[in-house]
Amino acid sequence: MIQRIFFATFFSLFLSLAAFSQAVIEFEELSHDFGEISEGTKATHEFTFKNTGNEPLVITSVRASCGCTTPQWTKEPVAPGATGKITAVYNSQGRPGSFNKTITINSNAVKSSAVVSIKGMVARPNASTPAVAPSAEALKNSPILRAERSSLSLGKVEQNKSILVDVVINNEGASELIIQSFSSPCNCFVLDRSSLSPIAPGKQAVVKAIYTPKVLGAVKERILIQSNDLTQKAVEFNLEAEVVESLGKKSLLKEGNKTSF
Structure with missing residues (x-):
């Protein structure tokens, strides 16, 4: 009987400690607005995150909502207290008008999935309006x-x-x-x-x-x-x-x- 009580207590303590040993991902910002960009621009923005947990944070996958957005990310484990980056690159070639894209980040954090977003307006060059040369002044x-x-x-x-x-x-x-x-x-x-x-x-x-x-x-x-x-x-x-x-x-x-x- 005493052994069973001891084992149950030890097992509960083990589960409690395991629950507190987790990575936590916190982003400085969850969205970025590029404003107006010219068509053909590859607009790039870095989302910085910090591991505020007490276990190494590992990014397992990063997926963009469309092929026009290419994500890059920190591949090595991020130690507790350290920072990493998710880089979003939006290719505006052939995509005039407004855009709003998301990037989903999966990791071993206590909240295993996080989403960041980018948006902006792609301005198409007006071929009928010639560029005005700057004045001598x-x-x-x-x-x-x-x-x-x-x-x-x-x-x-x-x-x-x-x-x-x-x-x-x-x-x-x-x-x-x-x-x-x-x-x-x-x-x-x-x-x-x-x-x-x-x-x-x-x-x-x-x-x-x-x-x-x-x-x-x-x-x-x-x-x-x-x-x-x-x-x-x-x-x-x-x-x-x-x-x-x-x-x-x-x-x-x-x-x-x-x-x-």
Whole structure:
């Protein structure tokens, strides 16, 4: 009789402890509005989440509500107190008008399913209305973007591991320079908007970007920097790297590896 009572008590205690040992996923935001974007833009947004539980959080699957949205996510377990990211990339090519898409995240968290959403308006270019060239006065007062370097070699990097890159930019114009976006055919180089602020005339600033290599082997990525510089449509630079499956135990992201150019 005593043994049965002891066993029942021990089993209840075990179940109680197991119930309290769980991962918990909490997002900083559950929706993002891109506003109006031009058709052909690949609009990208990162949803950051934190594991507020006491067990490692593992994302088991991420599904978008349509093929026009490509999700990427943190693949490794997220330790208690650590953060991870869900990146949503919306391809607006051939999709004029408003959009509202969802991404469903499944994990081992106490609430196993979570949903984030993106929305916006895709503006179709009006071919019948020719672009108006800026006036001579506007060009004279325009900011002028100059990247400190036109190319960067990263050496060996790990596939699907994000690398923080510091982009050094000079404003050689007469008014404030505003960086609008980074774009690339690989859709692997995105602007960290949290680092953005206007760059005064004659000043230099560091703009942060995140590079996530996707294709194995030697790669050369073409990156375009868009801004409010009226004298040029975009500034181009090239990024080269050797993408490998694994760098062993070292992780560029965990070590806070940062590359500047």
